[in-house]
C-alpha cells in the first residue's frame with residue numbers, strides 16, 4: 389500500500405484509482421438549478437481529463453431543507469436530481485478518473501444560524517443542534533453576530549439524520565459515484581457530534597470516553613450507508629481541534645483524533661482524511677493571507693452586507709478574518725504530523741491535504757504521512773493542474789498564492805473561483821505554453 393510514487397495506482401475500499409493524486413473537496417456553489425449538473429461538469433471534469441486519480445466533489449447537503457453551510461450548496465436528498473448527476477460521474481469516468489461525493493449537514497454552522505438575509509427569507513427553518521450551543525456561540529448571539537434559536541435533536545432524530553446520510557449515499561451510488569466522503573470537519577454537524585466543545589449529550593450519541601469523541605454518530609452513519617448503499621468505498625475527514633485558540637475547551641486533541649481514526653478504521657471506514665482545524669469555521673482550514681481584495685471588491689460588498697446583517701457587522705467579520713490570518717499563516721503540509729500519526733495506527737489509506745503546493749512536497753509525504761495526496765485551492769486557478777504535477781519534476785509548483793480571495797467571496801454568494809489577477813495571468817501563460825495539454 390505504501391508505494392510512494394504519485395503515479396502508482398491504489399485501491400481505496402475496493403475502488404481502484406489510477407494514481408494517488410486527488411482534488412480536495414471545494415464548494416462549487418452549483419446549487420440545484422437547471423444548470424447545476426453542467427456547472428459541476430465544467431468544474432470537475434478538467435481535473436479528471438488532466439489525470440487526477442480521484443476528484444472529490446465539494447460538500448453536498450443530505451436534506452431537502454436547511455443544513456447548507458454556505459450559499460449555493462447542492463442538495464442530494466432528491467433521487468430525481470441525484471440521478472441527473474450521472475452525467476457528471478460519466479464525464480469523470482470517461483476521462484479515467486474516479487469521483488467521490490461529499491455528504492454534509494451544517495448543524496450550527498448552517499446559514500439559518502449565521503446568514504442574516506437567508507434567515508430572514510427562510511424564517512421557518514429549524515437550527516439543528518447536537519446539544520445546547522457552546523458559550524462562545526451564545527456570546528456571538530448576544531452581540532447580534534449570529535441568531536441562535538437551536539433545536540437539540542432527541543435520540544430518534546439523530547438516528548433519522550444518520551439515515552438521511554444513508555439515503556443520500558444510496559442515491560449517489562445509483563448515480564455512479566465511486567466513493568462516499570463524509571464532511572467530518574469544518575464545523576459541520578459530524579464535527580459537532582465528534583467534538584466535546586459541542587457535544588454534551590448524555591444519550592448513546594454523547595462523548596465516548598475511550599476515543600474522547602462522539603464517535604457513535606459516525607458509527608450509525610456507517611451502518612446506514614452500508615445498509616442502504618452497500619459496500620461502496622467510504623471515507624471521512626477526521627478532525628483534531630488542536631488549531632483552536634487555547635481558551636476554547638474542551639476540544640478534540642491530536643490524541644483524540646488518532647484514537648477516533650483507529651476506531652473508524654475498525655468500524656469499516658475505508659479511508660481517512662485527518663485534518664487539524666478549530667472548533668469554529670475559520671481560517672484554520674485555509675491557512676494563508678488575509679483576503680483583502682475579496683473584502684474590498686465592490687461587486688461582493690452587497691453580498692457581505694446581506695450575509696452579515698449590515699455594513700458594520702460585515703466590517704467586524706472582516707476584522708476578525710484579519711486577526712485570524714495572523715494566527716493561521718501559510719503552512720505547507722500542516723496536516724502531515726497528524727496524518728503520519730494516524731497512518732501509523734490504521735491499515736486503511738490515509739489522505740493528506742492542506743497547503744501542499746509542489747510536486748516535491750507530494751513526493752515527500754507519500755509513503756510517509758499519507759497514501760494519497762491532494763490539493764484544494766490551487767484547482768480554482770488551474771483546473772487542469774494534475775497535468776503539470778503528474779510527470780512534473782520536484783520543483784513543479786501550483787500558481788496558487790494562498791491569498792484566500794477564493795474562500796471569503798463564497799460568503800457573499802460568489803461561485804468558487806480564483807479572483808487574483810496575477811495568479812490567473814500566470815495560469816494563462818502556462819496554458820499558452822501547453823503545460824496543461826496532457827490527456828487522461
Ligand SMILES: Cc1cc2nc3c(=O)[nH]c(=O)nc-3n(C[C@H](O)[C@H](O)[C@H](O)COP(=O)(O)O)c2cc1C
Pocket residue numbers: 412413414415445446447490571574625673674741742743744762763764765766794795798804
Ligand atoms: C472555498 C473553499 C471551499 C471548501 N469546501 C470544502 C468542502 O466542501 N468540504 C471539505 O471537506 N473541505 C472544503 N474545503 C477545504 C479543502 O478541501 C482543503 O482541505 C483546504 O482548502 C486545504 O487544502 P489546500 O491548502 O490545498 O487548499 C474548502 C476550502 C475552500 C478554500
